Amino acid sequence: MSTAVPADNKKLGFANAFIAATLMGFVGFFARHIDAQGDFIAFSRMLCGGILFFAILAWKGRLSELRSYRISAGMVASGFFMGNCLSAYIAATQLTSIANAVFFIYIGPIISTLLAVIFLKERMKFATWFAMAAVFAGMMLIVGLVSVDAGGVHFGMTFSSKTFVGDMLALYSGVGYGLFLFFGRFRTDVPGETRAFWNFVFALAGISILFLFTRPGVAQMATSDWLWWIGIGIVCGFGALGACTIATRHLKAAEFACVSYWECVVAAVFIGWLVYGEVLSAVQLLGGLLIIAGGTGEMAIGLLGRGLKRRKVPETRPV
Structure with missing residues (x-):
């Protein structure tokens, strides 16, 4: 169809990944103002x-696409x-430590990358593995999972029987996030x-x-x-998740994963x-x-x- 955008539009993909990660970072800001259950x-x-x-599809006269493309x-x-x-992530933050909840959901991009490499045969360059290791390590530092003081290096995750349900929900949130990104490919x-x-x-149905x-x-x-409930829906729902869906259509799983950790920053x-005046340590910076x-x-x-590949393709002229 003429409305389709090339599936390998990297600029569009990275732009939407950046927008998604930026808007996703405001989830906590909105959630603090809403007296309601996480789900x-x-x-x-x-x-x-x-x-x-x-509404966008109706405004563009493209509602017919909802029938023309097979689900x-x-x-x-x-x-x-x-x-x-x-839903599982927000519930987990209420039943276990923030450190545990954050760690588990952020293994999601790693899971999606591994699944894409195994099942979709997406190739990973050494530089991409290095970039992914850097952003994952950065996530652990900036959210306080790893701290450094005079006593040495400390790992922030703790487990107990009291937080078992919360930890399992956090684990499910990470696996679910990974599967969401994987199936988005x-x-x-x-x-x-x-x-x-x-x-x-289908998210609403779930x-x-x-x-x-x-x-x-x-x-x-x-x-x-x-009002805040509607606000989080527009900014972190329509904006963040909509951009995320578009980004996963144009980027490999590893490419999206590396950008997604910008949310932590x-x-x-x-x-x-x-906004809240929370002090950042040198390790977090x-x-x-x-x-x-x-x-x-x-x-x-x-x-x-992508640009180098295009330059290597010989120019074809009509006979």
Whole structure:
């Protein structure tokens, strides 16, 4: 179809990955202002995303795409795990330590990369492995999982029977995040807005199933809670997850993974430090620099490598 964008548009992919990671970093900022259960907050992100992408398709006169492109198992799985992993993550932050919850969900990009290498045969350059190691190490430093003081190096994760349920939810959030990104690499023939709409629809279905067990209440929510609830849906749902869906269509799993850790820098520096005045240690600043270096390095590799390949292709002239 004429509306389809080339599946290997790296510039569009990296731009959307950066936007997604930036907006995702504001989740904590919005969530602090909402007196509601985690899965109900996640529901807003899926609902607003679905409604707004439907509106975009209607405005562009492309609603026919919702029928012309066949819905596959990969599209269903991508949306389902998108909704479930975010619900599980928010619930995990309430039942275990933030360090544990953050660590487990951020193994998601690693899982998606390994699955793509094994099953989709996506090739990984040594420089990409190095960039991924840098951003993962940077994540552990900037969120405080690893700290350094006079007594040596300390690892921040702890486990106990009291936090077992929270830790399992955190683990599921990481696995679910990885599967969401992995299945997002399928059906690249479907235009970005159409894929995003179906992702949000199946995410809503998955969260609605969870409601049968969690039964979230809304009686305690005031007007300000509802306004922030809509805000997180527009910014971190429609904006962040919509851009994420488009990015995974154009980037390899490893390329998206390296950029996705920029979220940690946004949350720690722009929200934690600038908004709430939380002091950043030298180790955390080092972590931020590692994430920036790894992410920008991978973008350079992806964009420059693409340009070099195009230069090597001989020019064809009509006979």
